Amino acid sequence: MSSYFFYGTLRHLPLLNLVLGEDPTRDPDGPRAGLVHAQLAGFRLAWAKGQSFPVAVAEPDAVTEGVLVSGLTAPQLARLDYFMTGFGFAPERVEVETDEGAAATLTYLPRDARWHPGAAYHHDSWLDRHAKLEIAAAAEAMRHYGQVDAAQMAGRFHAIRTRAQARLNAQAQAPVATLRGDAPDVTVLDDRLPYADFFAVEEYRLSVPRHDGGGEIEMDRAVFVSGDAATVLPYDPVRDCVLLVEQFRAGPFARGDRNPMVLEPVAGRVDPGETPEDCARREALEEAGLELGTLHEVARYYPSPGAKSEYLYSYVALADLPESAMGVHGLLGETEDIRTHVISFARLMDLIGSGEASTAPLLITAAWLARERGRLRAG
8 A cells, every 4th residue: 555645636535536436425525544634845836837737846945735645555546647647747756744744655746848837826726616627527537447548548638528518517507397397317227438539429228217107217328428519600780691611521421421511600619618608709710710799699409319418509690791701711730621601691591491501500590590680680
């Protein structure tokens, strides 16, 4: 058994317990054998630039607060090493001070120049702004343990955090039930994660109560899991025109569509910590070079709930759309090659009628615009 000094995010016991693989039903805030408060002299904590965790920076007169945990088992240490080494941290021998005196131990410190220190780290700020998301993300990250190596897991972590943010968004929404029944007591009998990268596939064996109260139905289901996304259709009420984007889409290609070039609204994944509205504005700049005016919410919805967790926030945005707004855009780093079209509202409806425009977000948004267009044009 070994002891480790934990600072920053891992001094938060719910996160530490999850990484170590301890019983999730135990009280994370309750007393823990082998844990004492400790201080590490000669280091200060700074936010890693652009990240939601700190790095320890050597500084002679600084002191870093944390906890010393002893009695860690070999399986726990293997899980801990998996989580930390993937992000470029390695164990180093240090000496910490406890109420009972000095203690030799190990702690994880940055082993390369991957992370650059920024502003001073404040643990209370992390608890308020990041803790829920990072715990949710770590829960999926540790499901990769034993399936992919640590570097692969870390390389997927942005996508993991995006899916975690979607789960938090879902939990924060108050369910509306005026026609449908109350939320059923679903039992997860088994679950697997056979694939995870930019998207994930989760397989479940579930027990779901019957509508008539006559017992339960056991079912096997596979779900394509992704983060939430925002779509926005820019509309110029003066010119009565809209902007569409055209790009290759792998979904129609995989189905065998003879033309997998798709006409859509501007769209993109909602990044961790980002609002859907901010996402819509960011994507409009990236995909169309366009600054948006007022956003009007169209709907929030599951486009294909039988097999996909994806949840969309769709908007119409007021915008200035001269013909010069047409062009080729996209981020090469995200392998985007996007052409924009500025067309009249009448032409949009013709495209929908002919089937050339055939994506659900565009059809739903166009229906909303057809209803609200007069109001928007009247100002």
